[in-house]
Amino acid sequence: MVDGVFELSLGFVNMHLVVTDDGVVLVDTGLPRNAKRIDRALRDLGKQIGDVTAVLLTHNHFDHIGNVADVRRRSGARVFAHAADAMGITGVNEPVEPKGLAKFAVRLIGRPEPTKLDKVITGAESTPLPGFTAVHTPGHTRGHVSFLLDRDGGVLFAGDTASSTRDGKVTSGPTQASVDPAEQSRSLAKLAGYEFEHAVFGHGRAVSGRAVESFRAYARSLPGAGAGESGPDAGSGPSAESGPDTSTGGDQAGR
Ligand SMILES: [Zn+2]
């Protein structure tokens, strides 16, 4: 898709490897116990674990931070995540109690090993690494961040804020484990204000070629969107997805 950007699918979740002048950057680390798959993906690129210099975490869900402790230990890579999601990664304070399907998956697969963070991301927008912009996109989790790579017209690593449909349209990311689905939608709309050609997701296939237009189309379809601007396709977007999963009661009922 884009030179030096690679997607690794681990079951139902994607992680990404980005080859830069300063080593390999991982965006998320997949499900727990997949370190060997990451090593193999690196080998396929003619790299090895020691070439990984940084790990950018979109958020603290177990399917995104599964191998971060192992990667950090073996590579010495610096690990970045937003301050608001730190506690679910470092194991300090309460671990985030998984919800919905994730609860069962955690039972099957196991919890991720906690790790230290080397750099905490704060603010609405920042530059954790040269070429990468971190955009705070809360809603899925409080500290969710999406990353924009300045390459080939822009590559968005949307994490779980957005996803794509089978026919390559942008849609909401998974919401059954979201802390605030409405805020997640607003964050998706915020991403539509940037410029990028390509978008990759934690779940769903990459979208390439004016990917941002698909974000804009989805943002226009959201309730309360489009004040002022009514495009020709005002009523044609994917129906606002409030979904069957807005009523996951008993959220934090810990186990
Ligand atoms: Zn998630």
Ligand SMILES: [Zn+2]
């Ligand atoms: Zn996820």
